Amino acid sequence: MSEITISKNAKLLIAVAALGYFVDVYDLILFGVIRNASLASLGLTKAEQLSQGLNLFNIQMAGMLLGGIFWGILGDKKGRKSVLFGSILLYSLANAANGFVQELTTYAILRFLAGIGLAGELGAGITLVNESLPKEKRGFGALIIAGTGALGAVTAAIIAGLSTDPEWWRVSYFIGGGMGLALLLLRIGTFESSLFQNIEKHTPKGDFFSLFTNPQKRLKYFYYILIGLPVWYVVGILVLAAPELSKALGVDGEIKAGTVIILCYSGLSSGDFLSGLVSQWLKSRRKTIYWFVGSSVILMCIYLLFTGLSATFFYFLCFALGFSGGYWAVFITMASEQFGTNIRATVTTTVPNFVRGALILITIGFKLLIGEVGLIYAALIVGFICYFLALWAAYMSEETFSKDLDFMD
Numbered sequence: 001m002s003e004i005t006i007s008k009n010a011k012l013l014i015a016v017a018a019l020g021y022f023v024d025v026y027d028l029i030l031f032g033v034i035r036n037a038s039l040a041s042l043g044l045t046k047a048e049q050l051s052q053g054l055n056l057f058n059i060q061m062a063g064m065l066l067g068g069i070f071w072g073i074l075g076d077k078k079g080r081k082s083v084l085f086g087s088i089l090l091y092s093l094a095n096a097a098n099g100f101v102q103e104l105t106t107y108a109i110l111r112f113l114a115g116i117g118l119a120g121e122l123g124a125g126i127t128l129v130n131e132s133l134p135k136e137k138r139g140f141g142a143l144i145i146a147g148t149g150a151l152g153a154v155t156a157a158i159i160a161g162l163s164t165d166p167e168w169w170r171v172s173y174f175i176g177g178g179m180g181l182a183l184l185l186l187r188i189g190t191f192e193s194s195l196f197q198n199i200e201k202h203t204p205k206g207d208f209f210s211l212f213t214n215p216q217k218r219l220k221y222f223y224y225i226l227i228g229l230p231v232w233y234v235v236g237i238l239v240l241a242a243p244e245l246s247k248a249l250g251v252d253g254e255i256k257a258g259t260v261i262i263l264c265y266s267g268l269s270s271g272d273f274l275s276g277l278v279s280q281w282l283k284s285r286r287k288t289i290y291w292f293v294g295s296s297v298i299l300m301c302i303y304l305l306f307t308g309l310s311a312t313f314f315y316f317l318c319f320a321l322g323f324s325g326g327y328w329a330v331f332i333t334m335a336s337e338q339f340g341t342n343i344r345a346t347v348t349t350t351v352p353n354f355v356r357g358a359l360i361l362i363t364i365g366f367k368l369l370i371g372e373v374g375l376i377y378a379a380l381i382v383g384f385i386c387y388f389l390a391l392w393a394a395y396m397s398e399e400t401f402s403k404d405l406d407f408m409d
Contacts, residue, residue: 006134006140007132009132010132010141013125013128013129013141013191015186016084016183016186017084017121017124017125017126017128017141017145018147018148018149019148019183020088020122020125020183021121021122021145021148021149021152022151022155023088023091023092023152023176023180023183024091024121024122024149024152025151025152025153025156025265026152026153026155026176027095027114027118027152027176028060028118029157029261029265030095030160030176031056031057031060031111032057033157033161033172033258033261034160034169034172035049035053035056035057035257036049036053036257037160037166038107038169039052039053039104040166041167041169042101042102042103042107050241054363054367056104056108056111057111057363058359058360058363059111059112060112060114060115061115061357061359062357062360063111063113063114063119064353064357065115065119065354065356065357065360066116066119067115067116067117067119067120067353068119068120068123068349068351068352068353068354069208069346069350069353070116070119071083071119071120071123071124071349072120072123072206072346072347072348072350073206073346074120074206075123075206075345075346075349076205076206076343076344076345076346077205077206079192079193079196080127080128080131080193080345081124081192083121083124083345084121084125085184086120087117087118087120087121088117088121088183088184089117089180089184090114091114091116091117091118091180092117092176092177092178092179092180092181092184093177094110094111094113094114094177095173095180096174096176096177096178098111098114098170098173099169099170099171099173099174099177119349120349122145122149122332122352123332123345123348123349123350123351124345124348124349125145126141126145126332126348127193127336127344127345127348127349129141130142130333130336130405131193131194131195131196131341131344131405132193135402135404135405136402138333139276139277139279139280139401140276142276142332143272143276143330144273144276145329146272146276146326146328146329147273147276147326147329149269150269150272150326150328151265152265153261153262153264153265154261154262154265154269157258157259157261157265159175160172161258195341195405195406196341199341199342199408203342203408204342205343206342207342207343207346210343210409211346211347217339220338220397220398221347222393223393223397224331224335224338224347224393224397225354226389226390226393227331227390227397228331228332228351228355228390229355229358229362229386229389229390230296230325230386230387230390231325231331231355232355232359232362233362233383233387234264234296234300234321234322234324234325235264235325236359237363237366237379237382237383238300238304238318239260239264239321239322241379242255242260242314243255243257243260244375245304245375245376245379246314248374248375249304249306249307249308249314250307251308251309251310251311252308252309253311253312255311255314255315260315260318263315263316263318263319264318264321264322265322266322267318267320267321267324267325267326268328269326270323270326271322271324271325271326272326272328273326274323274326275288275327275329275330276330278291279330279333279401284399285330285333285334285337285399285400285401286334286394286395286397288327288330289330289331289334289390289394290391292327293324293327293390293394295324296321296325296387297384297387299317299320299321299324300383300387301380302317303317303321304379304383328352332348332351333400334397334400335347335351336405337400337401337405338403340407340409341405341406341407341408342408342409343409362382362386365382365385366378366379366382
């Protein structure tokens with residue numbers, strides 16, 4: 001039996017999608033790293049920085065939620081390649097413009113626009129790669145894209161920490177915008193998916209509302225949103241609020257937001273590579289998700305229930321939590337494999353962005369519970385809800401490994 005190989009064109013697609021997601025994550029996480037520095041520069045007090053920071057993050061997530069719908073439908077109607085260009089262009093320009101803001105309202109508008117742009121690249125890239133690779137090799141493409149993308153967050157934290165200048169956060173935004181615009185040159189060599197090109201003209205494409213009007217599609221779609229919740233619970237609560245949580249837990253030493261971001265996303269990158277390999281080895285997406293979500297539950301309990309930990313061990317937990325959340329590539333691939341070519345880009349683009357958008361509800365619940373049970377137990381309660389829903393949804397979903405993607409919904 002001859003060995004299944006990946007063509008040069010498919011390798012180029014993987015490279016473009018991976019680098020696009022690298023810049024995507026750089027911008028997505030950069031705000032979390034420079035949140036306090038940028039808000040202090042705009043005149044906000046320390047007491048206002050956490051609350052306003054979460055509000056701006058939620059505005060960005062709202063943009064991603066709406067952008068996911070827009071880019072997903074566009075990807076199914078006009079092609080995956082057009083989304084790669086449009087989304088990268090929008091978030092690069094918005095990213096660069098963030099460096100010029102002087103007040104909170106403009107900052108919020110630009111984070112919303114950046115969120116819309118950031119919503120399209122990953123879904124279009126994963127869809128294009130999945131439709132261009134042999135079915136036995138799809139997991140490898142996704143793990144390279146997600147693993148490389150996670151390193152964008154590490155880069156954001158490193159660049160943000162290169163200078164102590166209180167206005168350096170502006171330069172960090174300029175760098176992100178410049179990287180995105182440079183990436184557009186690579187996009188010129190990409191090609192459209194043959195599966196998409198072969199869709200018959202009369203076939204309805206990108207019908208987003210069919211995901212809700214059809215009961216079977218609605219359930220499948222809902223399951224995949226729930227499966228991704230723990231990843232953004234870890235990033236949005238345990239990591240972005242790590243400085244505040246560590247103080248409440250009595251951690252011995254100061255916890256720096258930039259260091260936590262670097263460690264968490266180094267873990268996410270490593271986890272994405274490993275989860276992709278594990279799913280190829282097990283020939284199962286579901287079993288891989290069970291292992292990673294299960295380990296994340298244990299790590300969350302250690303993180304939130306053990307007090308007086310050393311700063312070194314707390315940092316290790318942040319890395320380990322990131323690693324256990326590194327099933328992002330597997331879960332998005334699984335969602336992509338579940339739906340037909342005529343709606344695949346819509347699903348693959350909207351699912352991760354609905355997961356990110358769900359962080360709005362997660363943070364609202366977290367903030368409401370803080371007043372009732374305190375910071376630590378608020379994080380614990382919200383975490384258990386997210387993990388339970390993810391494991392239940394994985395159990396209810398269908399195994400998709402090696403599924404033939406040449407079908408319509």
